[in-house]
Amino acid sequence: MVQSAKPVPPIWCPGCGDFGVLAAVKKAALEQKVAPHDLVLVGGIGCSGSIHNFLEVNGIHALHGRLLAQAIGVKLANPALTVIAAGGDGDGYAIGMGHFLHAFKKNASIVYLVMNNETYGLTKGQPSPTSQVGFEGNIEQPFDAILTALSIPAPNFIARTFSGDPKTMTAVLSEAIRFTREGHGFAFIEDLSPCVTYNDTYKLWREKVQDLSKLPGYDPTDRATMFRLCLEAQAAGRIPIGVMHRPAQPGRDGLETKVVGSGPGPARAEMDLTANAAAYQKLLAALG
Numbered sequence: 001m002v003q004s005a006k007p008v009p010p011i012w013c014p015g016c017g018d019f020g021v022l023a024a025v026k027k028a029a030l031e032q033k034v035a036p037h038d039l040v041l042v043g044g045i046g047c048s049g050s051i052h053n054f055l056e057v058n059g060i061h062a063l064h065g066r067l068l069a070q071a072i073g074v075k076l077a078n079p080a081l082t083v084i085a086a087g088g089d090g091d092g093y094a095i096g097m098g099h100f101l102h103a104f105k106k107n108a109s110i111v112y113l114v115m116n117n118e119t120y121g122l123t124k125g126q127p128s129p130t131s132q133v134g135f136e137g138n139i140e141q142p143f144d145a146i147l148t149a150l151s152i153p154a155p156n157f158i159a160r161t162f163s164g165d166p167k168t169m170t171a172v173l174s175e176a177i178r179f180t181r182e183g184h185g186f187a188f189i190e191d192l193s194p195c196v197t198y199n200d201t202y203k204l205w206r207e208k209v210q211d212l213s214k215l216p217g218y219d220p221t222d223r224a225t226m227f228r229l230c231l232e233a234q235a236a237g238r239i240p241i242g243v244m245h246r247p248a249q250p251g252r253d254g255l256e257t258k259v260v261g262s263g264p265g266p267a268r269a270e271m272d273l274t275a276n277a278a279a280y281q282k283l284l285a286a287l288g
């Protein structure tokens with residue numbers, strides 16, 4: 001159910017990277033002049049997924065790993081809304097992995113913000129799909145969401161940010177919100193958001209992040225270039241951040257335009273019986 005509720009103070013541990021994301025959401029929404037009643041935040045399950053409780057906007061606490069289905073549903077029901085799905089790396093890349101991959105090809109005009117702390121914070125620090133080898137006994141290679149996103153040939157906006165750099169985070173989120181409000185399609189941002197209690201990576205990530213936009217040859221309209229720059233940064237022991245894909249000629253490519261067209265969407269459809277009587281009679285006649 002969608003409801004407008006009074007925000008409560010964040011329940012996160014002091015210093016949690018998710019505070020940076022909360023601040024960025026507020027600033028970016030203000031920058032893009034999104035009215036609070038037009039913004040819907042769909043939270044996943046996890047520490048990160050409680051973000052919608054801390055802002056006075058419409059919020060849904062989705063099922064674990066199913067926030068994208070619910071966020072896309074909101075957008076198709078009422079394309080005029082600005083929709084941000086926000087959750088963790090466990091929520092999005094473990095139980096939610098199937099929905100995550102399909103969201104790129106569906107290309108609904110929503111923002112998906114993953115707060116990646118390389119652990120399951122809420123359930124007290126178990127390894128997640130992005131955990132490094134050796135973290136809490138993890139023996140699996142970490143999953144890379146940006147390389148995966150770049151491999152799906154859809155006109156999406158793709159970026160990675162760092163909670164330790166709130167200015168860039170806000171600028172990128174602001175661009176992502178604008179991208180979706182203009183109906184261009186899916187905007188994915190993975191924010192590196194340290195869990196100071198179970199996996200405090202602030203110092204390490206501050207040393208390792210590398211803003212690809214500062215490199216010669218940086219071209220986020222060209223997937224092959226960005227794939228190569230990411231791999232090279234990783235081979236040099238760095239973590240690539242920045243806008244990774246931005247369509248050269250963004251069109252009105254969002255799923256909602258293909259499904260709903262230019263109309264208001266089912267949530268705001270005319271339900272008046274008189275106005276719909278002719279269509280109703282036609283339907284009855286067709287049923288025999």
Ligand SMILES: Cc1ncc(C[n+]2csc(CCOP(=O)(O)OP(=O)(O)O)c2C)c(N)n1
Pocket residue numbers: 044045046047048049064087088089090091092115117119120121122123128
């Ligand atoms: C169906 C289901 N399976 C498992 C859980 C237990 N659970 C709650 S949160 C969570 C993972 C949280 O990790 P992440 O999405 O990375 O969020 P974080 O707390 O790190 O922000 C899990 C496995 C659950 N609530 N529901």
Ligand code: SF4
Pocket residue numbers: 011012013015016017018047048117121122194195196197198
């Ligand atoms: S446990 Fe980790 S992810 Fe959860 S609120 Fe605390 S610092 Fe943040």
Ligand SMILES: [Mg+2]
Pocket residue numbers: 046088089090115116117118119120121128
């Ligand atoms: Mg996590």
